[in-house]
Amino acid sequence: MSPRSSSLRGGAGTADQVAVRRHNLAVVLEHLRLHGSRSRARVAAETGLNKATVSSLVSELLGRGLVTEGAVERGGVGRPGLVIDLDGSTYAAIGAEVNIDYLSVIVSNLRGDVVAEQRVPFDTAASDPRDALQRLAGLVRDALATAGPAAPVGLTVAVPGIVESATGRLVKAVNLGWRDTPVVDLLVELLGGPGYPVVLDNEANLAALAEIEARGGAAGRDLLLLTGGVGVGGGIVADGHLLRGARGFAGEIGHLQVDRDGLDCGCGRRGCWETVAGLGALLRRAADEGDPVRDPNVDLLGRLAEVRRRAEAGDQRTLAAIDATATWLVSGAASLVNVFNPDVVVLGGYFAVLSRWYVPRLQQGLAEQVHAPDAGGCRVEVSTLGFAAAMRGAAHQAALAVLEDPVALPFLDATDESTGVPT
Known part of the structure; x- marks a missing residue:
């Protein structure tokens, strides 16, 4: 073997070792995220890594500020050890959302605990994109100030439309009226060039990720999330993976045509699902223009609380509006269940707020209209x-960039980077 080939082989071996260590660091972090605090010995037993490796990995994670060391673990087998978390x-x-009638931001720690939240009613569809994103940037700054000294590792922004995550561009959001909007570039500018990555994604996809995260092992590997907003959004999880499609545009279920003779949709077509089952359709049926529940400047949660109050009081117009949207919800959902055969259909958005009326109708409708x-x-x-x-889901996605690649973060103190051990 020539000296050159020997050198190349040694380089490849070193690269392989670095990749394995990076993977193992992520394994330990993911295990702690899913199962909570553990001693080193217990982490080793449960992950299959040997104790010496786990000890070295934990030392590096401590050095990078990703884990803490606490009390002695009680009740374990063998000599008690300090727990890590x-x-x-x-x-x-940071997770942020731009929607039709509100802007919102949350800040969470790497355990997923929300430490700050900002939300304001905002008539986004009537505003210039730059003005809306200027307000959103202000909410991000306010939320970070409330959250304290923790360093942000990333910001993911959820929007209701077709996005190109690779470029940070919103291709089309018909309900917002935004097209070819460089959301990420504008936000980076308005935030003054933050030292953390900014990413754009579809709101329904991010909501589906949040549902899986919140449900843990109970989520099932095939899940269909239906979110009721001004439109109808959908997140599809197949065999445990979010279905994004060839170019990331999958999930635009609100624009399935369900009524050829129906209303014009903002997308330019007629009779899309969201024109008959979206929140706009419900409110048009439930109240006249000028009624507070149709005012986009009033907080959405307050408006929905009023709709629910009227329904609970037996208001016939409100109940008829819910019934009409439920009929269309069942029709579209049954078609999707026939196509994807999910374990579970999850109702989000306004469907969840009014679930007392929608769940029984959907259960009955699926039993009647699904062929299986x-x-x-x-x-x-x-x-x-x-x-x-x-x-x-947006905040979780931002956190995953670190949880899946811990070496992206620097050591907080002087540390031997080849071993991860403080010097």
Whole structure:
């Protein structure tokens, strides 16, 4: 073997070792995130890594400020050891959402705990994109100030439309009226060039990620999330993976045509699903123009609380409006269940707020309209995240960039980077 080939082989071996260590660091972090505090010995036993490796990995994670060391673990086998846990104070992830009638931001730590939240009613569709993003940038700054000294590791922005995540460009959001909008470039400018990455993604996809994260092992590997907003959004999880499509544009279920003779849709077509099952359709049926529940300058949660109050009081117009949208919700959802055969359909957004009326109708409708026996085994559940689902998914995605690649963060103190051990 020539000296050159020997050198190349040694270089490849070193690269392989670095990749393996990076992978193992992520394994330990993911284990702590999913299962909580553990001693080194317990982490080793549960992950299959040897104790010496885990000890070295934990030393590096401590040096990078990603884990903390606490009390002695009790009740374990063998000699008691100090427990380690994800550090909730050193780093933070930011999730933001631009929607039709509100802007919102949350900051969470790497354990997923929300440490700050900002939300304001905002008539985004009537505003210039730059003005809306200027307001959003202000909310991000306010939320970070409230969250304390934790260093942000990333910001993910959720929007209701077709996005190119690679370029940070919003291709089209018909309900916002935005087209070819460089959302990431504008936000980076308005935030003054933050030292953390800014990423753009579709709101329904991020909400679906949040549902999986919140449900853990109970989520099932095939999930369909239906979010009721001004439009109808969808996130599809197939075999445990978010279905994004060839170019990341999958999930635009609100623009399935369900009524050829229906209303014109903002997308330029007629009779799209969201024109008959979206929040706009519900409110048009439930109240006249000028009614506070149709005022985009009034907080959405307050407007929906009023709709629910009227329904609970037996207001016939409100109940008829809910019934009409439920009919269309069932029609579209049954078609999607026939195509994807999910374990569970999760109702989010305004469908969740009014779930008392929508869940029974959907359960009955799926039983009647899905071709497979027993609705193909599909059950109906309600999101527990409400309108925060997209933001929670956005913050989780921002955190994953670090949790899946811990070496992206620097050592906080003088440390031997080849071993991760403080010097």
